[in-house]
Amino acid sequence: xxxxxxxxxxxxxxxxxxxxxxxxxxxxxxxxxxxxxxxxxxxxxxxxxxxxxxxxxxxxxxxxxxxxxxxxxxxxxxxxxxxxxxxxxxxxxxxxxxxxxxxxxxxxxxxxxxxxxxxxxxxxxxxxxxxxxxxxxxxxxxxxxxxxxxxxxxxxxxxxxxxxxxxxxxxxxxxxxxxxxxxxxxxxxxxxxxxxxxxxxxxxxxxxxxxxxxxxxxxxxxxxxxxxxxxxxxxxxxxxxxxxxxxxxxxxxxxxxxxxxxxxxxxxxxxxxxxxxxxxxxxxxxxxxxxx
Amino acid sequence: xxxxxxxxxxxxxxxxxxxxxxxxxxxxxxxxxxxxxxxxxxxxxxxxxxxxxxxxxxxxxxxxxxxxxxxxxxxxxxxxxxxxxxxxxxxxxxxxxxxxxxxxxxxxxxxxxxxxxxxxxxxxxxxxxxxxxxxxxxxxxxxxxxxxxxxxxxxxxxxxxxxxxxxxxxxxxxxxxxxxxxxxxxxxxxxxxxxxxxxxxxxxxxxxxxxxxxxxxxxxxxxxxxxxxxxxxxxxxxxxxxxxxxxxxxxxxxxxxxxxxxxxxxxxxxxxxxxxxxxxxxxxxxxxxxxxxxxxxxxxxxxxxxxx
Numbered sequence: 001x002x003x004x005x006x007x008x009x010x011x012x013x014x015x016x017x018x019x020x021x022x023x024x025x026x027x028x029x030x031x032x033x034x035x036x037x038x039x040x041x042x043x044x045x046x047x048x049x050x051x052x053x054x055x056x057x058x059x060x061x062x063x064x065x066x067x068x069x070x071x072x073x074x075x076x077x078x079x080x081x082x083x084x085x086x087x088x089x090x091x092x093x094x095x096x097x098x099x100x101x102x103x104x105x106x107x108x109x110x111x112x113x114x115x116x117x118x119x120x121x122x123x124x125x126x127x128x129x130x131x132x133x134x135x136x137x138x139x140x141x142x143x144x145x146x147x148x149x150x151x152x153x154x155x156x157x158x159x160x161x162x163x164x165x166x167x168x169x170x171x172x173x174x175x176x177x178x179x180x181x182x183x184x185x186x187x188x189x190x191x192x193x194x195x196x197x198x199x200x201x202x203x204x205x206x207x208x209x210x211x212x213x214x215x216x217x218x219x220x221x222x223x224x225x226x227x228x229x230x231x232x233x234x235x236x237x238x239x240x241x242x243x244x245x246x247x248x249x250x251x252x253x254x255x256x257x258x259x260x261x262x263x264x265x266x267x268x269x270x271x272x273x274x275x276x277x278x279x280x281x282x283x284x285x286x287x288x289x290x291x292x
Numbered sequence: 293x294x295x296x297x298x299x300x301x302x303x304x305x306x307x308x309x310x311x312x313x314x315x316x317x318x319x320x321x322x323x324x325x326x327x328x329x330x331x332x333x334x335x336x337x338x339x340x341x342x343x344x345x346x347x348x349x350x351x352x353x354x355x356x357x358x359x360x361x362x363x364x365x366x367x368x369x370x371x372x373x374x375x376x377x378x379x380x381x382x383x384x385x386x387x388x389x390x391x392x393x394x395x396x397x398x399x400x401x402x403x404x405x406x407x408x409x410x411x412x413x414x415x416x417x418x419x420x421x422x423x424x425x426x427x428x429x430x431x432x433x434x435x436x437x438x439x440x441x442x443x444x445x446x447x448x449x450x451x452x453x454x455x456x457x458x459x460x461x462x463x464x465x466x467x468x469x470x471x472x473x474x475x476x477x478x479x480x481x482x483x484x485x486x487x488x489x490x491x492x493x494x495x496x497x498x499x500x501x502x503x504x505x506x507x508x509x510x511x512x513x514x515x516x517x518x519x520x521x522x523x524x525x526x527x528x529x530x531x532x533x534x535x536x537x538x539x540x541x542x543x544x545x546x547x548x549x550x551x552x553x554x555x556x557x558x559x560x561x562x563x564x565x566x567x568x569x570x571x572x573x574x575x576x577x578x579x580x581x582x583x584x585x586x587x588x589x590x591x592x593x594x595x596x597x598x599x600x
Contacts, residue, residue: 037398039531089581094398095344099538100581102531106574114568226409226527229402237399263417270410274391277403281394 007138009255015144015213017251018151022206023224024231024243025158026199032175032238033195034086036094040101041203042225043108048074048207049216050112053121063126071205078200082193105222113218120217147209154205155244158198162240171195175238227266230273236286245284304546308452316560318444322451322516324556326509329455331536331548332462333505338534339543340466341498342478346530347388347404350411351381351503353525355510357415357422360431360520368434370441374454374511381507382500384411389499393492405527412525428520441515451512458505463545465501474498506533539580541587550588 023045030038038044048070055066081104089097129143162168174181174191182188207221214220231250235242250269257265276283308325315321330352337343355377362373392403415422422428433441441447465471473494476484485491514520523529532555540551558576562569586593 031398035398037401085578092581095538096581098344099535100578102535103574103577103579103581106570107578108574110568110571110574114571222528223409226405230406233399233402233406266413267410267417270406270413273403273406274410277391277395282399286399 004138006259008140009259010252011140011144011148012258013252013255014148014248015251016254017248018148019206019210019224019247020228020231020251021151021155021244021247022202022209023228024235024247025155025240026202027228027232028235028238028240028243029162029171029175029195030199031232033171033178033192034090034094034097036097036101037229038101038199039098039225040104040108041199041228042221042223043105044074044078044200044203044221045207045210045224046216046218046221047108047112048204049123049211049214049220050116050121050207051204052208052211053116053123053216056123057121063128067205067208070208071201074204074207075197075201079193079197081200082196086196087189087192109218109222116218118218120215120220123211123216125212143212147213150209154202158202159240159244167191167194227269230269232283234273234276234283236283239283239285242283242285308456312445312448318448319516320556320560322444322448322512324553325448325451325455326512326516327533327536327552327556328549329458329512330506330509330533331540331552332459332545333502333509334533335537335542335545335548336462336465336498336502336505338537339545339548340471340474340478341495341502343495343499344398344401344534345404345499345502346401346527346534347392347406347408348502348506348533349525349527349529350388350408351385351506352510352513352529352533353415353520354384354411355381355507356514356520356524357428357510358507359511359514360428361421363432363434363514364428364430368432370434370436370515374508377507377511377514378504381510382504385500385503385506386496389496389503393496393499405530408525408527408530412522412527415522415525422520422522425522427522428514431514431518431520433515433518447516451516454508454512458508459545459549462501462505466545470494470497535577539577539587541589544587544589547587547589554588 023041027038027041030036030041051070051073052063052066055070056063060066085100086097089100125141125143129146131142132139133142133145160168162172170181170186170191171194174188174195178188178192181191210220227250228247231246232243233246234249235244235246250272253269253272254265257268280286311324312318312321315324330348334345334348337345337348358377358380359373362376363370366372388404388407392400392407395403416424418424433447435441436450439446439450441450466474473484473489477489477491477494481491510524513524536551536555537548538551539555540549541547555573559569559573562572566572
């Protein structure tokens with residue numbers, strides 16, 4: 001096994017990790033705010049990829065337009081979803097909201113299958129990002145490098161937004177104690193809408209970015225989502241830093257697994273999670289008594 | 293037993309005996325029974341233990357694969373195959389339960405889901421043993437002593453007998469000291485702990501019993517289909533049993549049974565008209581959350597209360 005191959009694999013792990021990070025961040029903030037697992041998150045990711053396909057193949061053949069418009073459109077969709085449906089379910093046990101998102105997942109997946117078929121659609125790398133870059137020690141596809149850099153920038157942006165701005169502070173306060181935030185005279189329901197929109201937008205962005213490198217098919221988000229649960233469990237519930245670090249760890253574990261024993265690559269992350277939980281039951285940065 | 297309960301139970305038995313003769317096809321009746329048992333076993337964890345497991349597909353699937361593999365590769369004996377299903381699914385439940393039971397709330401849900409997915413990937417990749425993506429094909433249905441199970445009707449009554457015995461055991465478990473302790477833990481964990489109950493141990497017991505009967509349901513599923521689809525282990529199977537339990541009315545044991553009956557029959561009806569049944573099932577789940585939150589049982593109870 002050459003050093004070159006190992007490096008390429010580690011970079012590929014970073015790619016996978018980047019997608020996990022984007023999805024896990026959305027899962028994490030929605031979870032923190034509402035105390036629910038969004039089972040539709042993987043389907044939303046998939047819809048993002050299909051919207052990118054629709055935009056580039058039928059409307060405006062420009063990847064950059066899709067990259068900007070699809071996440072924004074998805075965020076608006078997420079806001080609508082919250083205002084029309086989710087809002088009515090908050091006084092119920094979280095179980096019912098999860099049941100709702102489970103139904104939503106089935107609906108989205110089947111809807112996309114009805115429109116585009118179950119075989120998947122072709123999606124090529126945008127022309128401007130085709131080819132490879134010489135990094136000095138190896139050649140690496142430009143698009144993949146772009147994906148890593150963009151994800152890093154977006155994660156940093158989300159991080160700064162949540163930790164350095166007033167609105168971000170309100171969101172963090174809302175995840176800790178929504179009633180207290182409301183008692184202080186802040187309209188919590190608007191903040192919840194914002195959080196769901198942000199999470200959906202990030203999942204949409206991940207979908208657009210994944211479209212050129214993964215098979216765009218109706219069930220692409222289904223098992224990917226469960227990997228993201230592993231990310232959140234390892235990172236610690238409700239911790240943004242944990243989602244980012246966890247995402248990169250899980251991506252690298254799969255990359256290493258592919259080098260060592262390909263059939264077990266996916267199983268490896270679950271074994272790792274099991275072992276990890278024995279050592280650190282709340283994950284890397286999980287807080288005690290947080291939605292437990 | 294109060295008279296009204298005896299009437300309900302009596303009509304259940306009559307319906308169950310007549311069911312294959314009114315169902316559109318016999319295998320559908322068997323499928324309904326299998327999922328009724330699965331949902332009832334699941335209710336032990338969700339409704340009585342207050343634990344939202346999203347990993348029960350693992351125990352159902354392991355039961356199905358164990359039965360299939362024993363019948364296909366080891367010995368053509370149905371009792372042995374089903375005992376194997378129960379043993380292996382209980383062991384899996386012990387492993388998953390032990391690793392996840394100390395986690396509560398959503399954490400528990402995610403951890404159980406992730407473990408179930410691990411079994412899914414093992415079955416997916418270990419094609420030599422499981423047939424991988426194609427599923428385990430050609431599971432035989434050997435005779436049971438003098439009884440031939442090739443007839444779907446015979447199989448239905450065989451399944452009915454096992455399901456009835458299992459349900460009886462589950463009801464007994466719920467009414468046993470273990471069951472009542474479990475409900476006490478669900479209602480007020482802190483108080484039960486201060487009385488001196490070991491919370492995690494009772495939760496683990498419930499989890500393993502639930503996994504054991506889920507595995508039996510899985511084993512019967514393999515017999516019914518003459519194969520094991522890989523989908524039995526997929527996490528959407530866990531989602532389905534959760535949905536059945538909630539739509540039926542969790543924490544009532546017979547509610548989940550009704551939920552399973554309703555959902556399996558509904559899916560069969562919808563799939564007669566359209567290929568995209570999962571779209572409509574999804575819509576129904578979304579609507580159910582807004583519609584009847586006490587489940588079918590809650591709906592029945594309030595209707596009966598209104599009639600009185």
